Amino acid sequence: MKTIILESGRCAWGKCIFCVMSKKKQVRIKSKDELKQEFLKKLRDYKGEGVKIFNSGTFIDDQQIPREVRQFIFEELRKRGIKKIVIEVWPGFITHEKLSELKEDAKDLEVHIAMGLESANDEVLNKIKKGTTLKKWEESAKLIKRYGFKVRAYVMVNLPYVKDIKQDFEQTMKFALQYADSIAVMNTFAYSSYAELFDMWLKGEWKPITIEEFKEIVKNYQNHPKVEIYEQDYIIYPHFSEEYKEKAKHEIKGATIQNLTHPYYEVWQDFISRFYKLPAIKKYALFMHCSYRKPYSRSQTHRKIISYLQKLGKKYAEIHQLIISNPGVVPREFEDKYPFNAYDWPEYEETEEIKKAYVEVNAKRIENYLRNHQYEKIFVYLKPGSESLKAFEIAAKKLRLNWINVLDEGRWKDIKEEKQAYVDDILLEKMIEKIRKEIEKKEENFI
Template sequence: MSDKSVKELKLILERGICAWGKCYFCGWGKKLVEAEVDELKRKLESFLRKHSSPNSVVRLKIFSSGSFLDEKQFPKDFVKFVIKTAEKYGVEELVIESRPEFVTDENLRLLRSDKVRVTVAMGLEIADDDVLMKLYRKGFRVKDYLKAVETLRRNGFGVRTYVLVNGHPALYKNPDLQKKLLDKTMKVALKVADSVVIINAYPHLRADLWNDWIEGGWRPLDEKQFYELVGKWRENPKVELDFNNYYFIPKFPREKRVFLKGVGREYLVHPYYEVWQDYFVRFYRPPEGKEYVLFLPCAYKKPYTRSKTWKAILSAISGYPFFKKLHLIAVSSPGVIPYEYTNYYPFNAYDWPEWLETEEIKKEYVEVTKERVKKYVQAHDSSYKLYFAYFRPDSDSIEAIKLAFEELGLTQKLVLVLDYGTYSKVVREGFKPPVAHPLALQKLREVLKRYLD
């Protein structure tokens, strides 16, 4: 690239399906995309017309969930159209993706240009044939990658290499092996590539790795773990560290979604709840400006905001200046649920019939919920000045919250809103749910105003 200001553009152009589609960690390659070539042409032209200008130098990266050089995905005429369009709009470098088997002299001739430098990105992932073939199931060996590199160099093309960390439970469970293989891989990649991207693995829908994640046999590396593993290459100008290219949040395919109704351990520590709780502790970041937590009970109607309970609570406090500083967090059988996620599956598709609880189940609920609250507060306490808990004073949830703060030594930061005196008055009236009663809501307003106004 020249020394002029570089504007990098990224565009997803998907069509057909990956010719291989068997990689253990990849879900994109298993997705069939129906798209007409003319539709893709219009998309590319419109994108460049909108984002490029005569004075800009553009690096255009095209992501294709497969191989741009696979004629079954992208016909030769379309490949020629892309390079001509890149020339037309002043693109200085075009980056496309391909598996090694499609990197041939014949295919590269389609992309030759005197005006645009073309770089081909390939997913080597790991420079170990046993892992590539048996675990990652990439369908090629290191020698195939190196042969493709040689072909690219012979034709004057650039080389970009993707390296994947933590792409299989065997590596997740053996950090020493993962580190050893990563060192080996980077030696190979840095020797032959112009740029190397180290990518953190995440659980793609439709990937085998997704099942390992749900079953608890594998977890993605959090930010600290990732940078501890790859930090030695942080200052290398040829290396990009991609911690979260997937913009990870837990996702569940429609065929895997079920309504989770019941009580007992299987509904308390359901795998879907567990991966979300792990996410809230290790990946989630509380919203900016939310300095105070208001823990709230769940409700039968989902999402909670449509329930009588939450409507009453929101109506009672949303008009006050302090409301903007409050981070509403539900505490229920699925765990700790920040307000932003209350309409995500499975938090909008479960029911815990309290009347079916036994004393043993109640004790387990308190213990599990206590640990979940503890972990959330430990992870994010620096974001919050104070915590308010608005529950029936005899509820299992408030008991769990109190125990969590006691064990953390943070009882001075916890404010219990609803006292037994107010609660008793509400109960005598037979009003349900008690936390939606005007007297209880008045108490909530008074406490919040006292601390936050």
């Protein structure tokens, strides 16, 4: 099956709290020609079994996908011998009129109509603003079948307001299996500040469950012929709209508790510790300080550190650079993502109280990160006596982890008063030497 995303206009319902439509005010309406061309471009030379069209709303809503475009799509599928099409429809559009029209347009095709069921609990449906009830969903499913189409149900695990996740899932599957020909099960996630659910995550009122927890809940349906499990879909790093960036502009500046424990960082740290997967090539962790300039790699200090690390040749790619700063642990690949590229923490504003809080908060974040991410070796290039090093030491001790200090303390004592001591050439040379030796030591053990 080929998946095609064909978005145009706003979903006519547009209120489900887990959906970006719940807060997005403007969604561009594309012209008929644009939609046709986009469809052809995305379809490419595909001639397989079928296509799924995701249009963030209702495929048979003329305001989103005009009838002429739908007819064009169906015709294109027939021409190519593609037999099956899966479309999305909000139950509010399941009427005799719309289904007869679809029957006429999609003749010779096997049409699967996907409707979000999410949970077989009316109270939950009401609270997540689904705009439908179990009764309406059931009636819609029956009507779809009367027109000879297939019913596809979307089921979501771990929605907010659900009291018992497992029980809700089992109850929902029991209901869905009665009416649906196929069921897509998804792990609820909110990656964008355009979804109301994202606000609940920011406020600590709801939390996504990990892929492992999700798998455990759905395991009895793994091989069910009607069920498809989507464990990773929509698990994407947190995205913030311009409005959210503007709102937090002053909050993420200054050495304050607010800037240390800002909800934007908390959601990011939760994502990084529980959902982010290490790039396969990364074998060695290297913890280091942040820089005033953002993204960090544009600063003179980071540029210099990177240039030394590159002396490791092929091994350079295996080093995972992790920056410790007031937002927490920042893997290098996220350094240009908001808010990591926009905050400011002036060290000269730090009080003893804030330093203590920094250590406590970051020790926990580093612990969470290292609990879920394993490396062959952990290197640390942090200034002796710094709060980041103190936080790291607490986390490593708690997890009983071995780590290697690659900042040469002897050299540090001699130069620590100098302005750019952290990137002193001899200090960096020694860092590289130590890392190289440790990597070689590890490789020797395998011979």
